[in-house]
Amino acid sequence: MAKKPDARPNVSKDDLLKYYREMLLIRRFEEKAGQLYGMGLIGGFCHLYIGQEAVVVGLEAAAKEGDKRITSYRDHGHMLAAGMDAKGVMAELTGRIGGYSKGKGGSMHMFSKEKHFYGGHGIVGAQVPLGAGLAFADKYLGNDNVTFTYFGDGAANQGQVYETYNMAELWDLPVIFVIENNQYAMGTSVKRSTKSKTLFERGVAYGIPGEQVDGMDVLAVKAAGEKAVAHCRAGKGPYILEMMTYRYRGHSMSDPAKYRTREEVEKIKTEKDCIEHVRDLLTQGGLASDEELKAIDKEIKAIVNESAEFAKDSPEPPNAELWTDIYA
Numbered sequence: 001m002a003k004k005p006d007a008r009p010n011v012s013k014d015d016l017l018k019y020y021r022e023m024l025l026i027r028r029f030e031e032k033a034g035q036l037y038g039m040g041l042i043g044g045f046c047h048l049y050i051g052q053e054a055v056v057v058g059l060e061a062a063a064k065e066g067d068k069r070i071t072s073y074r075d076h077g078h079m080l081a082a083g084m085d086a087k088g089v090m091a092e093l094t095g096r097i098g099g100y101s102k103g104k105g106g107s108m109h110m111f112s113k114e115k116h117f118y119g120g121h122g123i124v125g126a127q128v129p130l131g132a133g134l135a136f137a138d139k140y141l142g143n144d145n146v147t148f149t150y151f152g153d154g155a156a157n158q159g160q161v162y163e164t165y166n167m168a169e170l171w172d173l174p175v176i177f178v179i180e181n182n183q184y185a186m187g188t189s190v191k192r193s194t195k196s197k198t199l200f201e202r203g204v205a206y207g208i209p210g211e212q213v214d215g216m217d218v219l220a221v222k223a224a225g226e227k228a229v230a231h232c233r234a235g236k237g238p239y240i241l242e243m244m245t246y247r248y249r250g251h252s253m254s255d256p257a258k259y260r261t262r263e264e265v266e267k268i269k270t271e272k273d274c275i276e277h278v279r280d281l282l283t284q285g286g287l288a289s290d291e292e293l294k295a296i297d298k299e300i301k302a303i304v305n306e307s308a309e310f311a312k313d314s315p316e317p318p319n320a321e322l323w324t325d326i327y328a
Contacts, residue, residue, distance in 0.1 A: 011219060013287040019061065019218045020278045021296055023053035026077040027275060028297075028304045029086055033076065033093055036308060037253045042093050045122075046107045049077035051248040054274035055180055056081040058221025059148055059241075062229050066143065068116045070131045071150035073108040074180075074247075075120040078150065082115045086307035091314045098314030102321055125151060125158030128177070132164045135175035135238075146174045146232040154185025156199045165206040165238070174232035176225075177203070179242045180215065186251045187259040200242035210240030216272040246272070 030048040037046045049056075052074075060081045063069075071078045079089050084100065092099025092110045100110040108122040118134060121127040131149025138145040155161065156179050168175050179199050183190050196202060200210035209231070213224040221243065228239040246268045250257035257265075282288040 011281075013282070015061075016278055016282050016287060017296070019054075019057055020275065020282065020293070021300065022057045022060075022081060023218065023275050023278065024297060024300050025086070025303065026053045026057070026080050028300050029080060029090070029307070030076060032304045032308055033090070034249070034253065036090075036094065036311075041312070042107065043095060044106050044108075045073065046093070046253045047074040047251065048249045048253070049074055049247070051268070051274075052180060052182060052215070052245045053077060054218040054221055054277075055178070055215045055243045055245050056150075058218040059176075059178065059225040061218075061222045062225030063146075063148070066116065066145040067229075068118060068131075068134045068138075068145065068147040069150070070118040070127045070134060070147065071120065072124070072127060072152060072155065073120060073122050074152070075108065075110075079110065079112070079115075079117055079120075082112070082117045084112050084115050084117060086303055087310040090307040090311040094311040094314075095316060096311055096314035097317045097321070098310060102325070103314075103317040104321065104325070125155040125160050127151060128155065128158075128161050129164045131177075132168045132173055132175050132238075135168070135173040136171065139171070139173055144174070144233045146176055146229055148176050148178055150178045150180055152185065153179060153181040153183065153190045153199060154188070154193070156181075156202070157185075157193060162202070162206075165203055165208055168238040169206045169208050172235060172237035174235075175238045176228045176232060177208075177210075177238060177240045179240065180245055181242055182245050182247045184247070184251070184260065187255070187257075189259070198242060200240040203238075203240040208238050208240055210242065212242045212244060215243030215245035216268075216274045216277070218274055218278060 030050045036042050056078050088100045092101055093107050095103040097103050100112055109120045111119050128149055128151055131147050135147040198212050200212055203210050214220045224241055228241055231239045
């Protein structure tokens with residue numbers, strides 16, 4: 001069980017159930033993706049989001065229609081939280097025509113213009129300047145949309161991140177830089193890769209405000225997200241959120257994660273799990289019964305199983321697809 005909540009927060013039952021459902025969907029989807037990868041139905045790279053669900057669910061709760069999001073290759077959770085259909089995401093993972101990129105993008109490169117989701121990017125840190133570019137477009141158009149630009153603690157050491165910080169602050173771009181600090185850049189602990197005590201404070205050199213947030217608490221994430229969004233919508237420029245989170249699985253499906261102890265992982269799962277935290281708020285606060293939550297779990301499993309069957313039944317893209325969606 002997660003740690004017992006200190007007090008019942010000022011949040012409705014409907015909102016808590018919504019966050020619980022969305023985080024559970026991501027977790028069950030990722031567990032199923034891991035199974036399909038093991039069966040050989042997903043090829044290439046596959047980076048699972050298990051453990052980090054509160055970050056994207058909390059920030060999506062602070063977003064409005066028209067806001068954009070762009071992220072790295074650990075992206076399935078972001079797609080689902082943005083409202084992309086689980087069937088289309090799973091079909092893309094398995095390289096099928098029914099996927100969001102017609103089976104040509106795979107795990108790391110799928111997009112949805114309708115949901116304002118601009119990828120999945122395989123090159124470490126490449127999405128950061130692209131995210132600033134999306135925010136530049138909104139500033140140019142004169143609306144109050146913001147762009148959530150996600151990257152990890154490893155990407156935070158990339159040079160283009162700081163070039164982007166400089167331009168974003170110089171031009172007052174409405175971009176929220178979200179550092180998903182899961183404490184390991186592939187197999188390298190953040191303690192071994194930087195002398196900085198925090199990563200968000202690196203923005204101080206450029207005049208960008210920010211804060212460090214408990215990324216395992218969806219309510220703390222939402223509150224920080226609302227503060228950052230208000231800053232950007234008011235025309236005050238960028239904001240940095242360093243989300244302290246943790247991934248339970250390896251960096252990718254091919255990573256045995258020998259660089260950390262089983263005890264370390266189990267301690268986080270037992271004491272900090274984001275889904276168990278919301279479950280405790282619901283049950284201990286008398287807002288939902290175990291039976292209600294079991295029914296949600298059953299419903300989510302059915303959605304995920306349906307997505308897997310859809311992916312298996314969807315045909316592979318025909319050879320003619322090699323010549324579509326290209327510039328020349």
